[in-house]
Amino acid sequence: MAVEGLDSINFNHVLNSIEFSLEPPSRAEIAKQVGLSRTAVSYIVQKLIAMELVMEQEKENDGKPGRPGTPLVLNPNVWHSIGASFYSCEWCFVSVNLLGAIQSTYCLQVKDNSQQEILGALLEGLKYMKANSQPKLLPAFGVGAPGLVDARKGTIERADDLGWNNTILLSDLIRKSTGLDSFILNRYCANGIEEIEKKQYTKRFENIVYLGMGTAMAGTVFLGGKFVENTKYRLGHIVIDPNGERCHCGQEGCLQTMVCEQAWIRKAEALGLQGIRSGQDISQLAENGNELARRCIQEIAKPLSMGLAIIVNVLNPDLIILGGPLGSSSQYLLDTVRELMKSRILDYQYEHITMVKGDAGKYSSAVGAALLPLKQKYELLNKAQ
Ligand SMILES: [Zn+2]
Incomplete structure (x- = not known):
């Protein structure tokens, strides 16, 4: 069944409704919330289930999956996002599921503040996380980098506390080294996003x-x-x-x-x-x-x-x-x-x-960075198909 005019905006509206409703919504409730027809919502939900982004929540005393009243939730068991963040001579890496819950962590110390050392450790850690991420990885990293970051260009423009004053093409470096795209933002900014989202x-x-x-x-x-x-x-x-x-x-x-x-x-x-x-x-x-x-x-x-x-x-x-x-x-x-x-x-x-x-923990900033690919999960997976 094809439904005309369903673009990524509608898919994101449905995903947001599932993600942010107080109680897991049914297809009918989503349709009401986002202003689409029941047919359109059912079509989108089926596609999101096939993409393993969404799943039906099992209801007690109800053995009929797929009924219109079945509550829908994000699927926490399949897709993961990797975030990295640098602080005090150390890169911290996390893998989070679609709910933003940490699944695994990894840390790498750096010996000095040189670009070669710090960027080398980042690439090494991302490759390690990519190789060890179970079961599936969204095709982009989130990176909380030191310094002034241009998110649109994927660059570090300068990092005054480290004495760096040249532009670093970080997204390009990561793509060449790992084969994946990345979202770059400042590490404190990543920490702020984590804090603000976690506490709503x-x-x-x-x-x-x-x-x-x-x-x-x-x-x-x-x-x-x-x-x-x-x-x-x-x-x-x-x-x-x-x-x-x-x-x-x-x-x-x-x-x-x-x-x-x-x-x-x-x-x-x-x-x-x-x-x-x-x-x-x-x-x-x-x-x-x-x-x-x-x-x-x-x-x-x-x-x-x-x-x-x-x-x-x-x-x-x-x-x-x-x-x-x-x-x-x-x-x-x-x-x-x-x-x-x-x-x-x-x-x-x-x-x-x-x-x-705030209540910054060791991995807060890396989790904040990992939230960026999560926000784009539909686009990332749709593009990769
Ligand atoms: Zn200054």
Whole structure:
């Protein structure tokens, strides 16, 4: 049976209805929801079942599969997506099923910050994951890369914290090495997508800013509930102090330079805090009430609150998430920043902003990257057929 005029938009509407309905919907319920005829929905569902993207949920006391009332769910057992993300001398790789649940993980350490070492480890890890992914792999990777990423071109334009300032044709490299396409985005941005999708923040908030902090800084912006896929915003390079320290990007006093992990450690050392190896060490001490660690975080919170006030004045977020390995590490940081924000923006603005801490885990960013091929699953498989 052929049904005229059914393009990928309709297939995606049906898939979204199955994926995001509160209860698994029947064919009739989908038809009502997406405004297509029952015949068209049945045709699309049959095709999605044949593609092993969707399956009928078994109902208790009902031995009649295929009945119109049968609830439909995403098939979690067949297709997988692979995501990779780089942080602190390590690539983390995950394989997730269609529900975004982690199926397997793999990590590779790098010896130094050279492009050869970091990109070589990425390609090696992707090839390993491709060879070991069971049972079927969507034909594209998601990669949370360091630096300024141009998602449309699949390139890293520069990575200031690593000292890279040349364009890297990352998607091309991955295609040549593995035979597969890829979706490239910044690693903190990937972390933000994972955080926002996992907690379904777009159901409650319209404008969301996720600010990821670690050895560098980058963010994710959702406006009107939609992810702003534009690499030309660079939240980490808002200038906070024109007389401040020079950033790798060439400007003085960038937010990133003032609040990244190196800044935490420099401030901690200047305050005489002993035995610090990472920003998380400082967070942990501050959470335990250590006065020096708290003073260090207060110093970090000042430029951070200034940067956030600028973002609030421009984008009017209802939700700000402090995320990434450092932003997620300290409730004290969040509370201090929230307090400082009061004096930097109007009460009128302050009152409608919710501020929360992210909960970045080791694999959050890689999972966020793996979600990109999942969003395109129908197109990817339809193209590959
Ligand atoms: Zn900069």
